[in-house]
Amino acid sequence: MEGISTTSQMFLGFIAFITFLLKGALCQQWSLRTPQSIVAVGGSCLLVPCRFEIPAAYDADLKNCTPTGLWSKKVFGENIVLSSANTDDQNIIKGVMEGNLLSKNCTTLFNSFPAGYDDTYIFRLECAGTNRLKYIFYPGVHISHTDAPKNTVALSSPSGPVPDGRAVTLTCQSDANPPVERYSWYKDISGQVTWKANGQTLVLLVSKADSGLYLCEAHNEKGSQRSKAMPLEFESGQCSVMVPYIICGVMVLLYVLTVTVDVYKYKSLSRRLKQQLELSEKGDNTYTNLTIASISSDYDQLQTSRAARGEAHPGRRSERAAP
Numbered sequence: 001m002e003g004i005s006t007t008s009q010m011f012l013g014f015i016a017f018i019t020f021l022l023k024g025a026l027c028q029q030w031s032l033r034t035p036q037s038i039v040a041v042g043g044s045c046l047l048v049p050c051r052f053e054i055p056a057a058y059d060a061d062l063k064n065c066t067p068t069g070l071w072s073k074k075v076f077g078e079n080i081v082l083s084s085a086n087t088d089d090q091n092i093i094k095g096v097m098e099g100n101l102l103s104k105n106c107t108t109l110f111n112s113f114p115a116g117y118d119d120t121y122i123f124r125l126e127c128a129g130t131n132r133l134k135y136i137f138y139p140g141v142h143i144s145h146t147d148a149p150k151n152t153v154a155l156s157s158p159s160g161p162v163p164d165g166r167a168v169t170l171t172c173q174s175d176a177n178p179p180v181e182r183y184s185w186y187k188d189i190s191g192q193v194t195w196k197a198n199g200q201t202l203v204l205l206v207s208k209a210d211s212g213l214y215l216c217e218a219h220n221e222k223g224s225q226r227s228k229a230m231p232l233e234f235e236s237g238q239c240s241v242m243v244p245y246i247i248c249g250v251m252v253l254l255y256v257l258t259v260t261v262d263v264y265k266y267k268s269l270s271r272r273l274k275q276q277l278e279l280s281e282k283g284d285n286t287y288t289n290l291t292i293a294s295i296s297s298d299y300d301q302l303q304t305s306r307a308a309r310g311e312a313h314p315g316r317r318s319e320r321a322a323p
């Protein structure tokens with residue numbers, strides 16, 4: 001134990017030296033160990049476990065004095081609610097500092113912690129014998145009370161009239177300490193409240209039957225609270241509102257389609273006409289060429305054959321004429 005404490009002291013000394021070098025100030029060891037927050041239940045007693053540390057240099061001061069422990073609200077002034085030096089009558093919140101301050105134990109038992117005193121409480125150490133030892137320990141302990149749910153409200157998203165088939169999320173909000181354990185949803189049908197579902201949110205795919213008044217209820221161990229009824233309106237005119245747009249859209253589409261088809265038709269027709277025109281032009285030429293060619297060739301052949309015959313006849317004739 002001796003060795004360990006010596007080592008840790010050396011380590012702390014080293015840290016202190018580093019801090020001294022960096023900040024030019026000695027490392028402070030003032031510290032308080034308490035829970036960050038405590039929830040008081042109703043008017044029952046409240047135990048605040050507490051220990052504090054002071055720099056070793058002040059240990060002698062603590063030993064040689066009658067220490068006083070004080071609890072005060074965070075805003076420090078004359079907000080002291082309990083002093084270990086006071087009698088119960090003098091303290092705003094009655095209680096006993098059960099821990100021995102000389103052994104750095106500031107554990108305090110409040111007899112009953114009033115509901116209106118929810119706040120952060122700071123511990124202060126004072127020494128009657130000396131002015132040197134006086135310290136306010138930060139941060140403090142936050143003390144709060146359990147509460148039945150408050151400010152319970154039902155909200156709808158989206159808000160306002162909802163078109164058919166659209167999803168609507170109903171959310172229940174509430175302030176409660178301890179937190180809300182259970183949320184319930186109800187529908188108010190002409191004053192008769194009927195349970196719908198449990199859960200903080202309720203998702204509805206809205207149909208006409210879903211419209212009406214909704215309310216939620218938040219429960220915790222301290223109680224429950226219902227929200228005001230929230231209307232969920234069904235937007236029935238949605239279809240008729242959309243009809244002109246749909247018709248207009250369809251008409252525009254049809255027009256565009258007709259124009260496209262006409263343009264296409266015109267283009268293909270003109271292409272075909274052009275082709276036919278080209279074809280017919282080409283056809284005439286070939287026909288002419290062909291006829292010319294055939295005629296001329298025939299003519300040539302005829303001519304040549306005629307010429308051949310013409311040559312032969314005079315010979316025969318001369319042969320016949322010869323005898």
Ligand SMILES: *[C@@H]1O[C@H](CO)[C@@H](O)[C@H](O)[C@H]1NC(C)=O
Pocket residue numbers: 051098099100105106107
């Ligand atoms: C501090 O004092 C309380 C009350 O007397 C005691 O229950 C607790 O054990 C002490 N804590 C330490 C660390 O000594």
